[in-house]
Each structure stands twice: as C-alpha cells, then as structure tokens.
C-alpha cells in the first residue's frame with residue numbers, strides 16, 4: 364500500500380475550519396475528533412496522515428518533506444517565504460494586516476517610528492516599500508498594548524473584527540494586505556506523487572468559487 368499523504372495543519376484558530384473544508388471534500392474526519400493531547404492522526408483507510416503543529420512549523424515540516432502539504436496563514440508565509448509551493452487560497456481564517464495606533468499617532472510626521480510586531484519581516488518590507496526607515500520591536504503577542512504603554516509608536520498586526528484594537532484604545536491607520544489560510548506543498552512531493560496533485564485538485568473544487576488559485580493580496584473584505 365502507498366504511504367499516506369501527510370498534511371501539516373496549523374493547530375488552534377484555523378483547525379476547525381480546515382477540518383470542515385476537508386469534510387466538504389467527502390472525507391470522514393471523525394478520527395480527528397478525539398480530543399486528547401494527540402498530535403498525529405491517521406485516517407482509518409491509511410490514505411491521509413495529519414500533523415497538528417504551530418503555524419510557523421507548518422512551513423518547516425513541508426520544506427523538509429516530512430509533510431507533503433500544509434495549511435497555514437498567509438501572515439506566516441510572508442514571514443517564512445521560501446522552500447515550498449503556495450498552491451491554493453482556502454479562503455478561511457480571513458483577516459488583514461494593518462498599521463494601528465492610538466488616535467494621536469501621526470503617520471506622516473518625519474520622526475523615525477518604533478513599530479512593535481509579531482511579524483518583523485512583514486513590517487519592515489511594508490515600511491521599506493514606502494521608503495520609510497523604522498525601528499522594529501519584536502513582540503510575541505498582545506501587541507496591542509505596546510503603543511498605549513509607549514513601547515512603540517504603532518503596531519503591525521492582524522485585524523479581523525477590530526475588537527482587540529477597540530478594546531485597547533487603538534485604531535487602524537493603514538491596511539497592508541489581506542490574509543487567509545493557504546495550502547502549501549513540498550516541492551519534490553508534488554512532482555513525484557500524482558495522488559497529491561489529485562488531492563489538491565479535489566480541494567480546489569471545494570474552494571474554487573471562493574478562493575482557489577487567485578492570489579489577490581489586496582484588501583477586499
């Protein structure tokens with residue numbers, strides 16, 4: 364029997380919607396419902412194997428060929444942009460990258476800004492693209508409190524509903540790009556295993572009328 368197609372899934376926020384998409388493909392995903400501390404799951408027919416890992420590690424498992432495919436947010440791909448093929452926009456986990464701060468922030472004054480973010484690559488390339496020299500301060504989470512506490516002048520972070528910004532006294536000053544979960548593939552696996560290509564085509568049919576292979580990174584929400 365062939366070895367299973369291995370798919371690294373982002374654990375946490377994207378997990379439920381990813382499983383729903385896979386169920387829409389006609390896959391019985393009940394074997395993933397076992398809610399204990401298990402992190403590797405194999406389908407009863409032995410055709411699919413799922414790894415539950417942290418978002419940036421999805422790219423690592425796929426790049427090293429341990430996983431054939433991965434599901435991960437575009438935010439993470441922009442920070443780790445090499446060593447895999449980006450195949451499909453899954454149109455789940457939709458949000459955006461924005462620059463946000465307190466109401467008194469002056470984006471156009473000529474002071475060198477301090478920008479706090481979990482996404483230093485995204486933040487520097489955004490400000491570079493505007494020819495603006497900024498100091499990037501890497502933060503691991505709860506980024507929204509940093510302008511309020513004067514650690515930074517502004518933040519670059521994910522915004523979905525805007526609730527976290529509002530509840531911490533921040534507002535959006537600039538939108539950077541749209542984010543959604545993507546299917547990525549190991550470069551060698553996709554060339555050598557036709558079953559992986561078939562799997563991607565089946566998944567594409569499910570998302571085709573929403574996301575599919577269209578990579579529109581502009582804000583359209």
Ligand SMILES: Nc1ncnc2c1ncn2[C@@H]1O[C@H](COP(=O)(O)OP(=O)(O)OP(=O)(O)O)[C@@H](O)[C@H]1O
Nearest residue numbers: 374375376377418436437438439456457458521523
């Ligand atoms: N508020 C949000 N709305 C929609 N999608 C989001 C939101 N926040 C994050 N995401 C997407 O979901 C992915 C996973 O987010 P999640 O919050 O589960 O983990 P994380 O922020 O990477 O890390 P941690 O596990 O440390 O919280 C992100 O990489 C992003 O693509």
Ligand SMILES: O=P(O)(O)OC[C@H]1O[C@H](OP(=O)(O)OP(=O)(O)O)[C@H](O)[C@@H]1O
Nearest residue numbers: 504505506521522523524525526527528
């Ligand atoms: O616009 P909203 O709907 O409020 O969503 C945005 C928030 O969601 C994410 O945080 P997460 O919950 O992943 O926590 P984090 O601070 O650890 O990144 C993101 O970093 C924002 O803080």
